[in-house]
Amino acid sequence: MGLIYALNGLYFAAFLFLTSLGLSIILGVMGILNLAHGSLYAIGGFVAAYFIGMMTGSPAVLMLVTAAAAAMVLAGAVGLVMETTLLKPMYKRPLEYQLLITFGILMLIEDLIKLVFGGESRYASAPFDAMGSIEITGHTYPVYFLFVMGITALAGLFIWWLMAKTKLGIMLRAIEMDRDMAQAMGIPMRRLTVVAFVLGAALAGLGGALVVPTTPAVLGMGMDVLIMAFIVVVIGGLGSLKGTLVGSLLVGLTRSFTVAFYAELEMPLLFMIAVLILVVKPEGLFGQK
Amino acid sequence: MAQKTNRRQFLKMAGAAGLGAGAVSVMGTKALAAKKSIPKTPIKVAAISFLSGPAAGPFGIPGDNAYKMMADVYNKQGGILGRKIDLISLDEAGGAKTQVELARKLILEDKVDVILGYISSGDCKAVLPLSDELGGLMLAYDCGTHVLMEGKKSPYKTPKFQLGFRTSAHLGQDNIALALAIKKYMPDVKKIAGINQDYAWGRDSWHIFELAIKKLLPQVEIVKTLWPKIFTTDYTAHISALQGSGAQIIHSSLWGGDAVTFIKQAKAAGLFKQAKMAMSRGEPYPQELGAEFPEGQFLCCAGAHYFLYPAWDKWPLNKWFVSEFKKRYGKYPTYPSYHAYQAITAYKTAVEKASSLVGGWPTMEQTAKAMGNLSFETPSGYCVINKDHNAREDCLVGISKMTKDYPFPILDPQRLEVFPSFQVNAPAGLTTEEWIAGWKS
Amino acid sequence: MTNYLFSSRALGYLLALIVLLLLPQVLSPYHLTLVETGLSLAIMALGLNLLLRYAGVLSFGHGAYFAAGAYAVGLLNMYFPDNFSFELAMLASLGVSALVSALFGFVCVRHTRIFFSILTLALAMLMFAILEKAYHFTGGSDGIRIPLPTFFGIELTGMRRFQFLVGPYYYIVVGIFAAATLVMLAVVNSPFGKALQATRDNEVRAEMVGIRVKRFRWYAFVISGTFCGLSGGVWSFVNGHITPEISGWVFSGEIVYMVLLGGFMIFEGPIVGAMLFTYLRLYAVAWTEYWMLIVGGTLVLLVLLLPGGVTGGIAGLAARLRPGRGGGRG
Structure with missing residues (x-):
């Protein structure tokens, strides 16, 4: 049973990783806590559910790839519009405006989703059902969960490669470390900021796309995710890839084991950890101040 | 305010007139009805x-x-x-x-x-x-x-x-009916667990079910109670905890997307190989999930509300x-x-x-x-x-079964249990808890 | 100049108070309950603005102290239903929120900027998680009902809440609101208020001239939190029911919304904001299923086009109409 608890934790961590990474990048590079980040995840979920619904009867992997691609493109596009029109004028404004505008965007997107997709939940479980289950040490385990972990690992590797090995990544990290210095060095801030934002949005969209085969896409699905991602970012550290990974694992595993052994503590414990880290090391485990 | 009092006094007078005049009052009421007009507004x-x-x-x-x-x-x-x-x-x-x-x-x-x-x-x-x-x-x-x-x-x-x-x-009838149905079909059950949402509905549903089942089947041991937040999307941790508990019956008042998500994830994780669900308001989900919905689960209908019951003829x-x-x-x-x-x-x-x-x-x-x-x-x-x-109301509990007539499992017509309202509802003036406590099992 | 300003402000306040006291003669009972809601939330908005405008830090978790005040009332009723009097309830909400904000504030004031906001947000969510999970002590997500209290020994049995709300309670709310406004005005104009602004403008310089920055910020935090608590206590009777969502981040965000809607650069701005927000949100909810589009769209437009809020916009307009004279800011 312990192995299964650990697998569940890893699975949950995989989702958190995808959805928190964008939040973390945006916070790290732009210094904005994007409250609308969960809504990008919700867009991904609804778009993917729509596509999976359209493709009933196709092979599971094809459905998933199409849905995930569509979700990433759309969430990325919404991110692009949001960044270039609404957020751009905010970078020089005080904190309260930055936070509030993302709060406003969150409300707008929630209702726009309702306008476009209707208020009802959207089921899209065909890929989940099609993949079935396998036996792991005598316990049945859904293949789809393993699939999600695999995809997340790939996405994580890709981001790591991008950040560590490409010029783009190096410039992004330079901005995170010292914005003014980076600007002085002639790094094209504006273009990079857009790239980082769209990347984060697309990852959130991917997270949403991967979740809908297991649970219907519903209005408000972004809210809970935002809170969980917030905890991860606070624990791991703003803008740190390593931090997001560690934070996701910590939150995922903590949740899985508290539910198994002392379910009452689930949420309070996670917030307690977050507050403790904020008090002791406000920049998070791996973040730079 | 004044108008209200007037009307009330008027009603009293009308009532007194009705009582006093006896048979004559039939005409009196009619006259009153004619005098009082009904507004035309919607x-x-x-x-x-x-x-x-x-x-x-x-x-x-x-x-x-x-x-x-x-x-x-x-x-x-x-x-x-x-x-x-x-x-x-x-x-x-x-x-x-x-x-x-x-x-x-x-x-x-x-x-x-x-x-x-x-x-x-x-x-x-x-x-x-x-x-x-x-x-x-x-x-x-x-x-x-x-x-x-x-x-x-x-x-x-x-x-x-x-x-x-x-x-x-109220939920008293659903959970008492479930307990009665379990007593009829699985009288030897030993281990029961519960997964219910963390608010009034979930808490109260489990509370009443636990009281009733312990009274009806004293040998039952409660092995796990879980309280996921409403609108949880990932139940994997809860499902594993339920599997680990060895429960044979899992009581649940989950509803809506939560019920759908839970059943889907639980099915893929093999939970129904070892345990049956007892869902206090499970009636809508076979239609919602289609053939995916597992067979053999206890489903209560929140009353006797089912599209095939009472029989159409x-x-x-x-x-x-x-x-x-x-x-x-x-x-x-x-x-x-x-x-x-x-x-x-x-x-x-x-x-x-x-x-x-x-x-x-x-x-x-x-x-x-x-x-x-x-x-x-x-x-x-x-x-x-x-x-x-x-x-x-009367309360219906059934057991899901796939038939060739519908694309989703229906409640097995051979095993429909209808409990009359007095058997599952406390009489007015008595709390459900006290009523159950007074049962002679 | 100051004297002139002060007397014109005093005159304005007196007028506003008279208008408020006369409202029951003209407004329908329903609108009175809305005004009550607005006034009780205004106390909280004033509290938040002490931190935002004068201490220069943004709390995105002030719902926690509002909830502390409201739950103090709720729990008092739950555990001591026989001693449920209004004066005790108010004392409890003041005391509990002061305590909670002193505790939470102590850890928060060591940070500024986004870290301060994130920490306040996390603490509010911690409070939320505890209120929601401690089902047996707090009623969990169902919350607690707030019945009518006794009032200095006067029993209100037989009175409908509705009559209470549009009758005596209206004047109580106006009274508490007026007192709170005057106290806050005194605070921001006191030497303490000036020192607080110095810490906002330049932390290092303030430290150099001997202001104990963190200590001062902490005091401000406690005052601010206590205002929120009072607001929560007063509001709980208007609403009649409290749930943990008032400690969630969405409500905390709405508080900031109120302050910015009214305009945080002008002392009375948050009051206007709380009132406007109450009406905006409720009418949007009642008017359309897509109310978030309205409330959210208003917020986005506000941030983009009217950063000074409604009062800021009016002051700006007035200043433009009368060139050469500054507006009465402060």
């Missing part, structure tokens, strides 16, 4: 259900659709006492705080004639007291928490609210309701649709009854008085609203 009826969010698909929309259908049907028959029903559908989303604010507006500013609403038990607990506090007639139509109408101590004050009603039976009203609903919305009605029928029909019946007594269009208080002791036919049989302002 009746403002606010129907509040979840129209968006996770509870919209399985509850709010089937409920709201039934409201729309019945308002339409009644309007075609001439409305209520000749007045058309002007139905305003409103969204229950936004949490208890928003609902309290909305109800305050509906009663004080919009002055609606009646509010038919609320699916969430949390919303009911927050909003129903407003009926008396602000002076507005309110019929809770679907929420289940038993403490809504029951007091803390027995005998409790009945009715708890003068102008607040619930036109369906015995109870034509069910046939009419199901066919009309299917014709309009392309789906079979689920229990929230039946509950919506009960609410709007309870209002109509009570207004007509009050009017036949006092003549003219009855005041809110007169309608409430008439509703406090009301019985009427519904597509599921009879609904009785008791003096505690809470309805009583």
Whole structure:
């Protein structure tokens, strides 16, 4: 049973990783806590559910790839519009405006989703059902969960490669470390900021796309995710890839084991950890101040 | 205010006249009825259900659709006492705080004639007291928490609210019926676990089920109780915990998207190989999930609300309701649709009854008085609203089974258990807990 | 100049008070309950603005102290129903919120900027999680009903809440609101208020001239939190029911919304904001299913086009109409 608890934790961590990474990048590079980040995840979920619904009867992997691609493109596009029109004028404004505008965007997107997709939940479980289950040490385990972990690992590797090995990544990290210095060095801030934002949005969209085969896409699905991602970012550290990974694992595993052994503590414990880290090391485990 | 008092005095006088004059009063009432006119304006009826969010698909929309259908049907028959029903559908989303604010507006500013609403038990607990506090007639139509109408101590004050009603039976009946069905079909069960949402509905459902099952089957051991947050999307951790507990039966009052998500994830994780579900309001989910829904699970229907029960040849009203609903919305009605029928029909019946007594269009208080002791036919049989302002119904528990007639499992017609209302509902004045404690197993 | 300003402000306040006291003669009962809601929330908005405008830090978790005040009332009723009097309830909400904000504030004031906001947000969510999970002590997500209290020994049995709300309670709310406004005005104009602004403008320089920055910020935090608590206590009777969502981040965000809607650069701005927000949100909810589009759209437009809020916009307009004279800011 312990192995299964650990697998569940890893699975949950995989989702958190995808959805928190964008939040973390945006916070790290732009210094904005994007409250609308969960809504990008919700867009991904609804778009993917729509596509999976359209493709009933196709092979599971094809459905998933199409849905995930569509979700990433759309969430990325919404991110692009949001960044270039609404957020751009905010970078020089005080904190309260930055936070509030993302709060406003969150409300707008929630209702726009309702306008476009209707208020009802959207089921899209065909890929989940099609993949079935396998036996792991005598316990049945859904293949789809393993699939999600695999995809997340790939996405994580890709981001790591991008950040560590490409010029783009190096410039992004330079901005995170010292914005003014980076600007002085002639790094094209504006273009990079857009790239980082769209990347984060697309990852959130991917997270949403991967979740809908297991649970219907519903209005408000972004809210809970935002809170969980917030905890991860606070624990791991703003803008740190390593931090997001560690934070996701910590939150995922903590949740899985508290539910198994002392379910009452689930949420309070996670917030307690977050507050403790904020008090002791406000920049998070791996973040730079 | 002054007008109200006048009317009340008038009513007293009318009542005294009626009593005193005996047989002559028949003519008297008629004269009164003729004298009191009925306004021509439409009746403002606010129907509040979840129209968006996770509870919209399985509850709010089937409920709201039934409201729309019945308002339409009644309007075609001439409305209520000749007045058309002007139905305003409103969204229950936004949490208890928003609902309290909305109800305050509906009663004080919009002055609606009646509010038919609320699916969430949390919303009911927050909003129903407003009926008396602000002076507005309110019929809770679907929420289940038993403490809504029951007091803390027995005998409790009945009715708890003068102008607040619930036109369906509370969760006591679902969970007691489930326990009775388990006793019949699995009398040797040893280990039972529960997964219920962390709010009034889940907490109270489990509380009553635990009391009833322990009384009926004393050998049962409760091996795990889980309280996921409402609208949880990932149940993997909970499912593993349930598997680890070795439970044979898992009691659950999960509803809506939560129920769907849980069943899907549990099926893939193999939970149903070792355990059966006992779902206190499981009736809508086979239709929702289709052939994916596992067979052999105990499903309660929140009353006797099922599209195949009562049998169509015995109870034509069910046939009419199901066919009309299917014709309009392309789906079979689920229990929230039946509950919506009960609410709007309870209002109509009570207004007509009050009017036949006092003549003219009855005041809110007169309608409430008439509703406090009301019985009427519904597509599921009879609904009785008791003096505690809470309805009583028979309760149906079935076991899911795939047949060739429907693309989803139905309740096995060979194993339909219908428990009469007195067997699953505490009598008025006694709390459900005390009633169960008094059973001689 | 100051004297002139002060007297014109005093005159304005007196007028406003008279208008408020006369409202029951003209407004429908329903609107009175809305005004009550607005006034009780205004106390909280004033509290938040002490931190935002004068201490220069943004709390995105002030719902926690509002909830502390409201739950103090709720729990008092739950556990001591026989001693449920209004004066005790108010004392409890003041005391509990002061305590909670002193505790939470102690850890928060060591940070500024986004870290301060994140920490306040996390603490509010911690409070939320505890209120929601401690089902047996707090009623969990169902919350607690707030019945009518006794009032200095006067029993209100037999009175409908509605009559209470549009009758005596209206004047109580106006009274508490007026007192709170005057106290806050005194605070921001006191030497303490000036010192606080110095810490906002330049932390290092303030430290150099001997202001104990963190200590001062902490005091401000406690005052601010206590205002929120009082607001929560007063509001709980208006609403009649409290749930943990008032400690959630959405409500905390709405508080900031109110302050910015009214305009945080002008002392009275948050009051205007709380009132406007109450009306905006409720009418949007009642008018359309897509109310978030309205409330959210208003917020986005506000941030983009009217950063000074409504009062800021009016002051700006007035200043433009009368060139050469500054507006009465402060």
